[in-house]
Amino acid sequence: MMPAELLKSMFDAAVKAALPSICVPAHLPPRPKGRTVIIGAGKASGAMAKALEDAWDGPLEGLVVTRYGYRVPTERLEVVEAAHPVPNAAGLAAARRILELMQGLTKDDLVLCLISGGGSSLLALPAEGLSLEDKQAVNKALLKSGATISEMNTVRKHLSAIKGGRLAAAASPARMVALMISDVPGDDPSIIASGPTVPDPSTNQDALGIIAKYNIDVPESVLARLRTGDETPKPGHKMFANVENIMIATPQASLEAAAVVARKAGFKPVILGDSIEGESRDVALVHAGIARQCAMRGQPEVPPCVLISGGETTITLKGKGKGGRNTEFLLALAIALDGMPRIYALAGDTDGVDGSEDNAGALIYPDTLPRAAKAGLNAKAMLADNDPYSFFKGIGDLLETGPTLTNVNDFRAILIEGNTR
Incomplete structure (x- = not known):
C-alpha cells in the first residue's frame, strides 16, 4: 500500500470508530414508564438521532440541531440545521424549542440527549440581557484569539441560557441520559458542546479572566453579564442526581x-x-x-x-x-x-x-x-x-x-x- x-x-478507520451507527445502539437505556423525549446538538447529532431511531423499540419524540449539510433523513425525530462555528437565528430558534420540550416532564419520563462537538454554536440561546448579535461577536473574537477549546467554551457557557448544566436543570424531575461523542482534549464532559447536561466547575470570573488573557474585544453587555449575572449550576447540586452522562466515542x-x-x-x-x-x-x-x-x-x-x-x-x-x-x-x-x-x-x-x-x-x-x-x-x-x-x-x-x-x-x-x- x-x-x-x-x-x-x-x-x-479513525472516523469509522466514532460513527453513531456503531456507538449509539450499545449505550441506550431501558424504556421508561412515561415519555421518551430526544434532544441534542452537534455535528454528529443528526446521525445520532438516526441511529437511535433505528435501534429504539418504543415511541419517540423530539428535536436535534446539527450543522448545515449534516442532516440525515429520520422518520420520528425532527432534525434541523443551523450555522457553525458562528451561531445564527436558526440555532437560536432550535435552542429555544429544545428548552421548551423540557417543560411539563415527570419523574417517569426519559430525556435522551445526543451531544457532540459543535453544540456550543448550534445551541445559541443567549442568557438574559444578551442578544444573538452579542453571542456572534464573542464567537468570532474567540475563534481568532488563539484560545483553547476549553477556554472558549468556558466563556460560552457563562453567556448561555441553556449550556453549562442549565439544560439538565430544565429537564428535572425527568431522568436524563446524555450520550456524548467527545471532541475535546481530555474528554471533559463539561466542555463538550459547553456541557449543557453537566455541572460546571468554572465561574463568571474565570470567563472574564480568559477575555482579559487574550485581550478579546467583546460587547459591553457581555462584560456586564459576566460581572453581575447568576452562576451556572455547580458540581454536587441536587438537580444532577437524576442525570447520567455517558461517553460513547472518544479521540x-x-x-x-x-x-x-x-x-x-x-x-x-x-x-x-x-x-x-x-x-x-x-x-x-x-x-x-x-x-x-x-x-x-x-x-x-x-x-x-x-x-x-x-x-x-x-x-x-x-x-x-x-x-x-x-x-x-x-x-x-x-x-x-x-x-x-x-x-x-x-x-x-x-x-x-x-x-x-x-x-x-x-x-x-x-x-x-x-x-x-x-x-x-x-x-x-x-x-x-x-x-x-x-x-x-x-x-x-x-x-x-x-x-x-x-x-x-x-x-x-x-x-x-x-x-x-
Whole structure:
C-alpha cells in the first residue's frame, strides 16, 4: 500500500470508530414508564438521532440541531440545521424549542440527549440581557484569539441560557441520559458542546479572566453579564442526581483504531497523545522533531513507523488567508521537515471540515515544497498569511471527505518509511 493510501485508510478507520451507527445502539437505556423525549446538538447529532431511531423499540419524540449539510433523513425525530462555528437565528430558534420540550416532564419520563462537538454554536440561546448579535461577536473574537477549546467554551457557557448544566436543570424531575461523542482534549464532559447536561466547575470570573488573557474585544453587555449575572449550576447540586452522562466515542478510541490499520500494513504505530493542544505551527515543530529523531536515530521507534496524535490545536489569526488548524499544522510541518525523504503526513478534522472550508485537511509528501515552488507558491509567505488552504489546493493535496457525520476532533499521522522501502 502506498504511503498516502495507508494514511487515508488510517483516517477512515479513525472516523469509522466514532460513527453513531456503531456507538449509539450499545449505550441506550431501558424504556421508561412515561415519555421518551430526544434532544441534542452537534455535528454528529443528526446521525445520532438516526441511529437511535433505528435501534429504539418504543415511541419517540423530539428535536436535534446539527450543522448545515449534516442532516440525515429520520422518520420520528425532527432534525434541523443551523450555522457553525458562528451561531445564527436558526440555532437560536432550535435552542429555544429544545428548552421548551423540557417543560411539563415527570419523574417517569426519559430525556435522551445526543451531544457532540459543535453544540456550543448550534445551541445559541443567549442568557438574559444578551442578544444573538452579542453571542456572534464573542464567537468570532474567540475563534481568532488563539484560545483553547476549553477556554472558549468556558466563556460560552457563562453567556448561555441553556449550556453549562442549565439544560439538565430544565429537564428535572425527568431522568436524563446524555450520550456524548467527545471532541475535546481530555474528554471533559463539561466542555463538550459547553456541557449543557453537566455541572460546571468554572465561574463568571474565570470567563472574564480568559477575555482579559487574550485581550478579546467583546460587547459591553457581555462584560456586564459576566460581572453581575447568576452562576451556572455547580458540581454536587441536587438537580444532577437524576442525570447520567455517558461517553460513547472518544479521540483515543479512534487513534487506536488507526493504529490497528498501521500495524497490519507493517508500520509500528506510536500514539503521541489524544489531547495535544497549542498553536498549530508550534505543534508542527514538535512533531517534526520527533519524526526526524525516528528517521535518523530510530527513537522513539525504528522505521517503518507512524506517529499518531489527536487533540485540537489553535490558530492566532494574523493574516488574511484561508484554512484551518490541520492545514496550518501541515504547512508548518512541511516547512520544518524541508523535504526530508521517506516522511509523509496527513492531518484532518474527523468531522470532514477543517475550519470553514470544504476540506477535512490535507497531506504532505517529501516533494511537497518543490512541487509548490514549481507551481509558484511560497510556503513560508502563505503560512505567514494563514493561507494553508490555498497552498494545498494549489498543488492538489487537499483531503476532501465531505461531512463524516461524527466528530472526535483532529487526527494527525506522520508516516516514516524504513530505509529499505
